[in-house]
Structure formats: C-alpha cells, structure tokens
C-alpha cells in the first residue's frame with residue numbers, strides 16, 4: 001500500500017493550518033510527507049477563522065508584551081517556556097505566510113493591525129477583512145498542491161498503534177470507511193484540530209469532533225488540560241440559523257454588548273467591560289440570558305462608522321444582510337457557544353508526544369501555551385509555530401522534556417457491543433456536553449454525564465480491542481475525557497467554571513493529565 005509513515009515520509013493527518021504548514025515545511029526540508037484528511041482538503045476550523053492571527057510586529061509592540069498578555073489570559077496555567085516560543089517565534093512565522101503569499105490587509109503599504117480582547121496592543125493581522133482563515137487555508141492549500149505533496153482526501157485516521165522503537169503504525173480508512181489500511185511503522189503528525197462540534201451549540205464545522213484526542217488516548221498517549229473548553233460569547237442567534245461567529249474584533253473596533261432593555265450589562269463586572277477575557281464575557285452573557293429569559297443578548301456596533309465596519313468585516317456584513325440586518329443600524333442578536341479546545345495531546349516544545357513517533361500540533365495538541373484560557377488569535381499562530389518545530393524536529397532531532405501533569409487520572413475504557421443507532425448517540429453526546437459539561441458545570445451534572453457516556457460507550461465501542469472504533473465511538477470517548485477532567489478539577493479557573501466550586505484555588509495551579517488505564521495487548 002502507498003501510505004507510509006516512516007523515516008523521511010511522515011504521515012500528516014489533517015489539512016487545517018497546522019497540517020498544511022507542517023507538510024509544506026517538511027517538503028522544503030527534504031522530506032516526502034503524505035497528507036490525509038477525513039473530508040475535503042479545505043474543510044477545517046482554519047477556514048472559518050475571522051479575526052486574525054496575533055504577532056508582535058507593530059512599532060509599539062514586542063514579543064515580551066505579547067508573552068505577558070498570553071500569560072495573563074491563561075489564569076496561572078500557561079507554560080511560560082512554551083508561550084515564550086509562541087510569541088518570540090511569531091514574527092518569523094508571519095514572514096513565512098507572507099512568503100507563501102497570504103494577502104494580509106495593509107494600510108499605506110504596512111500590514112494593518114487590529115485589536116482584540118485582552119491584548120494590550122493592536123497586534124492582530126487579518127486578510128480579506130474578516131476572511132483571515134479562508135485566505136490562509138486557500139494559500140497554503142495552493143502551495144501544498146504546487147509542491148506536489150501527496151494528498152488523500154476523504155481518508156480518515158482510525159487508530160494508532162505503538163511499534164516501540166520504530167514509531168507508530170496508523171490505521172487509515174478511505175472509501176467511506178469500508179476498507180482499513182495499516183501503514184508501516186514510523187512518524188505520524190496529528191493535526192486533527194479541536195472538538196467544538198461535539199457540543200450542541202458550537203461555532204465549529206462538523207469535522208471538529210476531537211477524534212485525534214480519542215485515537216491518541218486509545219493508543220496510550222498522555223493528554224492534558226481536557227477540561228478547558230473555550231466558549232465564544234458572540235455567535236449569531238436566530239432560531240434555525242447557523243451559528244455564525246461574530247468575531248471579537250468587532251468589539252475591538254468599539255461594539256458593545258447590551259441586553260434587551262439596552263443596558264450594557266458588562267460595565268461594572270470587569271474593568272475592560274466588553275474587552276474582558278473571553279471566559280468572563282461568555283459567562284456574563286450566559287448569566288444575562290438566564291436572568292432575563294430572553295434567548296440572546298445584542299452586539300451594538302452602530303457607533304462604528306458604516307464604511308469602516310463594512311471594510312473591516314465584509315463577510316459578517318454579507319451574512320447579516322441575508323437576515324435583513326445592517327450593523328450600522330441594527331443590533332446583532334448573539335449567544336455563547338463552544339469554540340476552542342485548550343487541552344489535547346500533551347507535547348513538548350518540539351511537538352513530541354509521549355508515544356515514540358507520534359507528534360501533534362495545532363488545536364489537537366496541548367503545548368501549554370493557552371493555560372486555562374486562550375488569548376484570542378493565538379491559535380492559528382500556535383499551529384504555525386509548533387508546526388515549524390515539528391518539521392525541524394523530524395529532520396534535526398533535539399532532546400526535549402515532556403511536561404508532567406500535577407494530577408494524573410487513569411481512565412479504563414471498555415469494549416462494547418458495537419451495536420447502536422449511531423446518529424442518535426452522536427446527538428445525545430452533543431446534548432450531554434452542552435447541558436452538563438458546558439459554560440457552567442457542577443459535580444452532579446458531570447457525574448451523570450459520565451454515567452450516561454459510559455453506557456453509550458458500551459453500545460458504540462467495537463466488541464474486539466483489535467477493531468478500529470468509528471467516529472461516534474471516538475465522539476463518546478472525547479466527550480468522556482472532557483467530562484472526566486472537568487470532574488477532577490474541583491475549582492473554577494479560566495474557561496472551567498464549577499458552580500459547586502466557584503473560586504480559584506491555589507492548590508489547583510497544576511495540570512490534569514489523563515492516561516488510559518490498561519492497554520489491551522494489541523491496542524486499537
């Protein structure tokens with residue numbers, strides 16, 4: 001079979017910013033990567049990113065300031081060394097994107113920089129106004145195709161197995177899951193993105209089901225920070241409408257949040273009001289919706305000059321127009337939704353995981369740069385910065401140290417009957433996460449979600465450990481990993497808020513790691 005994962009031929013899984021960039025850099029460094037993706041090449045969270053990508057390139061800015069903002073947003077859990085790598089290497093990675101041809105917006109010949117919540121400087125680069133992710137995805141995709149990199153669309157990673165010193169083998173399936181192939185042992189780079197669409201209310205496209213996390217866990221890889229799911233406070237709300245994100249940059253330009261009565265309910269709750277960190281704004285919006293019984297709150301951008309708004313946010317304006325709204329005149333109805341996975345597969349600074357031969361970068365990885373709360377526009381950047389490090393590592397390996405979590409949970413995972421109504425189970429997972437593992441959690445809800453997820457696992461897991469589980473079994477597992485980590489952390493910190501433990505506790509200034517309890521002799 002054609003796909004190899006070894007030596008100079010790494011198998012890169014996922015075609016968002018992280019996967020495309022790693023594959024390109026591997027090729028430039030003389031390797032022959034193969035890229036696979038379970039959907040079409042361009043379908044990824046990356047494509048939908050609006051606000052932009054952060055880098056300290058402005059005259060009044062510096063990587064040290066970007067680092068300080070990143071540390072502050074992360075609520076005491078950011079790994080300083082990783083965040084330093086992120087912020088200090090950002091300008092060089094932006095130069096790479098420019099070299100590849102990403103058309104960043106400019107003002108008088110200089111790259112234009114926007115402002116977003118919790119950034120102390122204007123440092124957000126954008127393209128096509130609010131089409132940054134689309135521009136990056138399309139540009140990198142074109143470069144990957146120009147470089148003649150082998151790409152296999154509609155080809156899913158189904159499982160990984162450790163092959164000891166030789167690395168890992170991957171089980172991959174194309175042809176709508178009918179056939180499963182096993183690669184030769186070697187190097188696999190996971191760039192499978194986040195898990196937002198496991199939640200009933202989500203800004204993510206349907207591919208974002210956190211499968212990479214489940215697959216790595218099954219193979220025995222260490223995961224960290226799974227309890228930290230970021231909820232975005234301002235996604236378009238209308239019955240039956242898609243959950244379209246209204247980027248935070250809109251608030252950066254001066255829009256404010258109001259309740260139905262027109263009151264700015266965030267004023268007085270935080271000194272930065274609408275530009276407070278995302279978790280604070282998301283919880284305030286959730287509380288306001290709960291208190292008022294009204295299904296949404298409103299983003300009021302009427303104070304921003306019409307021309308400026310339409311030039312900066314053309315896609316948002318086009319979307320709103322389909323609902324008859326003009327942001328220079330109308331308030332925009334918004335609600336919070338699941339948005340971003342801060343934790344994931346634990347990596348060192350070179351993208352190495354705890355399994356020999358397995359690397360991870362982008363949203364699926366837990367590099368430690370986000371801590372308990374990601375700073376806006378640091379995620380596209382993370383995919384590039386650590387993608388570069390993975391590519392270099394494959395060519396010139398250097399030693400590294402994998403972070404050790406302060407608390408380690410060992411989770412047993414059963415085999416099952418392999419008999420379930422899969423769409424129904426998937427639907428139930430989405431409801432369970434939204435209701436019991438959402439913006440505000442508590443022990444009772446988390447325990448009850450875990451019990452039900454265990455029953456669903458009994459129906460969706462294959463009968464034999466040697467069989468590769470399907471996407472719904474992986475959804476049940478990833479949901480359980482989030483809920484298990486959330487139950488373990490008996491405090492509130494960053495994006496993780498427990499109504500039964502509403503305060504931050506110094507003793508919890510540590511990371512929760514999760515490992516599979518016992519591996520079957522032939523891991524799935």
Ligand SMILES: Cc1cc2nc3c(=O)[nH]c(=O)nc-3n(C[C@H](O)[C@H](O)[C@H](O)COP(=O)(O)OP(=O)(O)OC[C@H]3O[C@@H](n4cnc5c(N)ncnc54)[C@H](O)[C@@H]3O)c2cc1C
Pocket residue numbers: 013014015016017018019036037038039041043044045046047048049050051052053054132133155156157158191192193194203204205207208211212245339340361362363364376377378379380381383
């Ligand atoms: C609406 C929206 C707006 C955002 N705005 C911003 C922003 O302005 N700035 C910012 O920094 N971040 C933003 N983000 C977050 C950012 O887009 C993501 O964190 C980032 O794009 C993740 O990139 P990635 O390459 O890790 O994953 P993705 O771009 O999600 O790509 C994952 C890839 O893996 C594939 N895949 C998954 N599972 C498998 C499998 N089992 N087998 C094979 N392939 C698989 C998927 O099909 C996809 O190709 C936004 C996210 C959303 C949803």
